[in-house]
Each structure stands twice: as structure tokens, then as C-alpha cells.
Amino acid sequence: MSRRALITGITGQDGSYLAEHLLAQGYQVWGLIRGQANPRKSRVSKLAADLNFVNGDLLDQASLVAAVDKIQPDEVYNLGAISFVPMSWEQAELVTEVNGMGVLRMLEAIRMVSGLSIASRPSTAGQIRFYQASSSEMFGKVTETPQCETTVFHPRSPYGVAKAYGHYITRNYRESFGVYGVSGMLFNHESPRRGTEFVTRKISLAVAQIKLGLQDKLKLGNLDAVRDWGFAGDYVRAMHLMLQQEVPGDYVIGTGRTNSVRDAVRIAFECVDLEWEDHVEIDPLLVRPAEVETLCADSGLARETLGWEPSVSFAELMRMMVESDLRQVQRERRIDELSLTGTW
């Protein structure tokens, strides 16, 4: 019988790549869907026709118990979150509920359905395996560079603080109840499926619009912020590999290479032979109240233990995103023209 995986956050960037990866490995894949008519459900169904869906929300304990009980998954990937950092200053309580308490609720669902207790202390064989989407935002104001699994946390946003809670509670359930739970401490990863609120996709989409004459200016915040950016398709492979280890553990995942937002802008505009200085404006409102200035991953443990390697360079990633957005904007423009001329 094929292995079953339950993914929260299936409608997000990582959820879609992970679903495709697991389907290719022969898994039966279930996605947790929230809301009575989630508009992103149809988008992900089109990407992978073999998906199954179950209703639920990380804010609703009973729905998670019901989902885990119904599916009896071998693996649970908890990717669901409010993932846009600036939102966490505006809705700190909601972000903490979803990104922090939501992790506890899913761990409790697994514990209840599996009958795990402090007294039972089972072996990991046959257990539901749990992956938590931890984040480099937990490192925040860094104390050492590059950052590895033992680097001290100093989160700079309510988002980072909530992710740190999710990280520690996953470790605690592993140590207290013997849950097979791991945290992937993933650095920024991007793709053509990235939400347009995140800086790389905001840039690639604006570059496509500017090239096609639909926009002139691109407003950004801190151009000096430095990140370790990789390709999302590579990072979901790491998530899966983490759950295949005999002994559960936490891993840092990143490329070990850094670029600034300014580098991202320059590379993206170069893809379409335009000068970024002619189009980019700084908007002080987009500068964060407490910025994470620089992040760089030391993924030595993942490379050695999981055999994981990134396969896409930052320049290749930005080109992939700009080319995809050029195609998308051209397609949308053609549809607009057809509807205007009455051909469609």
C-alpha cells in the first residue's frame, strides 16, 4: 500500500512543490484546506490532479484531530502559516495563534490519534512522522555567521517569535512524548509560484510589467538586506529527506551564499536589458520596524546526513522567475486584448 502524507499549507508555494514531489515518490497525498471556498484550491488541483483534500484549520483543534484520524497519515508536513513577516506586526495575535499554537494543535492531534503519552514512550517505528516548517527568521539579529542548528535565536518579529515557539514545542514533544517530530530551519526559498508580496517575486513581476510597458516604477524598502535565497523545488526535497531518517533531528537548509535585495534588483533588470536605477524608488513605509539585516546558512549537517544539495544558483532563480512572469503578463495581456476586441 502506498504511504500517505498530509500537508497543511498545500495551497502555498511549498505545499504545491511538496505535493508534486511526494506524488512522484508514489505517496497518496492529502492537503488540508481551510475556508468554505478557498480560491487557491483549484490552482493546486490543476498542478497535481491526483491530490486529495480534507477540511481543517490550524486554529481549530477538533478539525486537526478529525483530519489525522480520517487519513491515518504516515507523514504530516506542517507548512500552514501566515508567512508574510510584516503582517505579524499588524496581526501579532493571529500570527501567533496560527504559526505558534497551530503547531501545538497539530502535535496534539498526532499524539491523541496515536495514543502517545508520557508513560507510553514508544519506539519511532510505525509512528506518524511530523515535519515542522521552522524558519531562519528565528535567528533574526544574528550572533554568528553562518547560522547552524546550534546558533542562538534572536527573532526580530512576532512571526519569528511564533516560529521559535513552534520549533521548541516540536522538540519538546519529541523529548516528552517520543513523537517523531523534526524541524526544518529553512532559509528563504523562492520560485515562480512565490506570493507577489515577497521581495523576489515583487521584483520579478515588476520587471516583467516594466519591460512590457505596463508599469514604470518599483517601490521597495531596505535594499541593503542580505538573504540566503534558494529554489523552493530543492527545499521540499530536504523536507522529505528529513522524515526518512531513523533518528529524528532538526536541520538548517540553505545555499550558504548571500545576496542583497539590491543584487536581486540588479540581476532581475539585467535579464531584460534595463537599468534598475531608472525604475526603483525607495519607500520608507516599506522599511520594517525591526529588520533582519543578514542571514546565511551553514547546511553542513544536512549535506552530510541527508545528502542534500541545492541545484539552482541565485542568478538562475531570478532569471527563472523573470521569464515566468514575462510569459504570465504576456498571456494576461493577450486575454485582455481578446476580450476587448470581442474575439473572446
Ligand code: NDP
Ligand atoms: P505560503 O504563504 O505560500 O503558504 C502558506 C500556507 O499556509 C497557505 O497554503 C495557507 O492557506 C496556509 N494557511 C494560512 N493560515 C492557515 C490556517 N489557519 N490553517 C491552515 N493553513 C493555513 O508559504 P510558503 O509555502 O512559502 O511557506 C510554507 C511554510 O514554510 C510556512 O510555514 C512558512 O512560514 C515556512 N517558511 C517558508 C520559507 C520560505 O522562504 N518560503 C522559509 C522558512 C519557512 P490558504 O490558502 O488557506 O491561505
Ligand code: GDR
Ligand atoms: P522574509 O522575505 O521577510 O525574509 O521572509 P521577504 O521577501 O518579504 O523580505 C526579504 C527582505 O527584503 C526586504 N525588502 C522587502 N521585502 C518585501 N516583502 N517587500 C519590499 O518591498 C521590500 N524591500 C526590501 C525585507 O525588508 C527583507 O529584509 C520570508 C518568508 O517566506 C518567511 O515566511 C520565511 O520564514 C523567511 O523568508 C525565511
